[in-house]
Amino acid sequence: MIKAVFFDMDGVLYDSMPAHEIAWCETFRRIGMAFSPTEAYENEGRTATGTINIVFERSIGRKATDKEVEDLYVIKTQLMRECGPAKPFPAMKRLLPELRRRGVSVFIVTGSRQPSLVDKLTAEFGVDSAHLITGRDVKYGKPNPEPYLMALERSGERPEDCLVVENAPLGVESGKAAGLPVLAVNTGKLSDSYLSAADKLFHTTEEVESYLLQTI
Numbered sequence: 269m270i271k272a273v274f275f276d277m278d279g280v281l282y283d284s285m286p287a288h289e290i291a292w293c294e295t296f297r298r299i300g301m302a303f304s305p306t307e308a309y310e311n312e313g314r315t316a317t318g319t320i321n322i323v324f325e326r327s328i329g330r331k332a333t334d335k336e337v338e339d340l341y342v343i344k345t346q347l348m349r350e351c352g353p354a355k356p357f358p359a360m361k362r363l364l365p366e367l368r369r370r371g372v373s374v375f376i377v378t379g380s381r382q383p384s385l386v387d388k389l390t391a392e393f394g395v396d397s398a399h400l401i402t403g404r405d406v407k408y409g410k411p412n413p414e415p416y417l418m419a420l421e422r423s424g425e426r427p428e429d430c431l432v433v434e435n436a437p438l439g440v441e442s443g444k445a446a447g448l449p450v451l452a453v454n455t456g457k458l459s460d461s462y463l464s465a466a467d468k469l470f471h472t473t474e475e476v477e478s479y480l481l482q483t484i
């Protein structure tokens with residue numbers, strides 16, 4: 269019996285990955301470091317620091333300094349803003365309140381650390397800060413199990429009574445490493461094989477909605 273559902277945010281609640289792809293590629297282009305659109309999806313779910321360090325290590329053989337991380341994060345955030353506000357997936361806007369109405373706890377588990385995140389999630393999905401785990405709350409972030417273990421602990425439920433909904437390979441890895449059942453929805457550009465570790469795979473948020481409403 270499902271008592272809590274832990275949703276990833278980008279690519280699950282919001283159709284925001286195209287903007288992340290554009291913003292990451294342009295951010296690294298400005299400092300002369302290679303980063304492909306595919307890599308934006310392969311690294312999705314990491315904290316910004318994690319992604320920046322991977323690219324720095326590969327390009328110049330060292331991690332980024334805290335200042336470099338902050339400077340790049342400011343650029344990336346500005347580029348994201350220029351892409352316009354992320355649109356919620358309509359099926360998810362219907363699904364989250366309906367799950368809560370049926371007595372299921374709903375948590376959001378994201379690597380993002382935008383300052384305005386709580387306000388946005390509260391306004392658009394009715395999520396309060398007690399049900400939100402962000403990049404600011406974690407030390408390691410996805411693909412480490414840490415963020416989903418935090419959600420599990422906060423929910424007070426048993427792992428088998430919870431469900432993770434993820435779109436990213438590293439997010440699926442994180443959820444599985446936390447010992448949780450994972451449902452994947454491939455809303456991005458990678459092939460399904462990237463998500464093969466998930467227990468179930470869907471291709472649209474509407475499929476996720478109808479599956480969960482039939483199951484719960």
Ligand code: MG
Nearest residue numbers: 276278279436
């Ligand atoms: Mg995601």
